[in-house]
Amino acid sequence: QPKGSAMREFKKSSKLDNVLYDVRGPVVDEANRMEAAGTQVLKLNIGNPATFDFRTPDEVVQDMASQLTECEGYSASRGLFSARKAIMQYSQLRGLPNVTMDDIYTGNGVSELINLCMQALLDTGDEILIPMPDYPLWTACATLAGGKAVHYRCDEEANWFPDVDDIRKKITPNTKAIVIINPNNPTGAVYSREVLEEIVQVARENQLIIFSDEIYDRLIMDGLEHTSIASLAPDLFCVTFSGLSKSHMIAGYRIGWMVCSGNKRIAKDYMLGINMLSNMRLCSNVPAQSVVQTALWGHQSVKDYLVPGGRVFDQRDCVMDELAKIDGISCVKPHAAFYCFPKLDVDKFNITDDMQFALDLLREKKVLIVQGTGFNWDKPDHFRIVYLPRVSVLSEAIRKIGDFLEYYRQ
């Protein structure tokens, strides 16, 4: 340090001032500190199947092992031909219109591609409609890109479906796009064809791009059907996201993809931007790309978890039963993924700061949840539970939440 000059301090970029990602935020930091100090924490906070004894199908691991020596170099920036071919076939099966091999990009998880799409699209002041509650990466990436995330309400009274009237109200001349998350994190909702058609109609009338995050499209229960919104919108430009993190329990391998479909003529320049950013990151993890074909078209072992007697199905029912025993909590039954988003009755519990509530619950009962405002929900009256842990862990954790809530009862 030169004599007489003040110590230089390095601050984070102001771009990050309004960026929030509480799924791994301060409450989780505290849980990690507690674990490092030897305290066991019941973790209902993160959708990482492998950490709850969900195993990757053997054929996927073997496929990767056998191909590893051929995956030493970079691939094409969009991804390996074999991976994109498999994704192309999958897209056709889901009815995505007008897709060629050049419209498919693999990424280091869907996460990388969400960021890439937001960076390539948004200028300062551009608005993008994002659900509330959301998977907060969407809001974080839109904000980081300089855009303005405008939240539309999903309606708890209507199975957590998007409130289309609210979407209409929030559109301005600056709105460029709408994001939907279907099946949904954190609510577990699977949208009906009717509501998807209404959203398409709004997008059509207002010339919006549709981004559809469908990473849970293969994790559906109760005989429900999943519809890809892009299949209903051949005249609009849509980008559909999915991947293997959840369906194949390989969140750690980092492989996801996005598919541009529909009316690509109107998005020619935007697609050049996407391609530029894709080239700049060279390519996604090549060993993980090498298993896409086997994973997508091989044995779908995840299905066994989603039927009665299967782990995810039974764990979902266990959570619903345990929550129903707590006076003042209600919860819309989730039909997909492995999350639910229970509601705390504000007339019964006096909670004004839900992050503090999550921290206090963690310190007192050693149970980790994510507070509802972490999903950009606008009131401190919800929280998210991940029901990946085994039934015995889940029921103990929810009983502890019930006990803890007695401190707040009014």
Ligand code: PLP
């Ligand atoms: N989209 C949603 C809705 C998610 O819940 C997640 C992860 O939890 C992601 C995207 C990110 O997934 P990936 O592992 O493919 O980056």
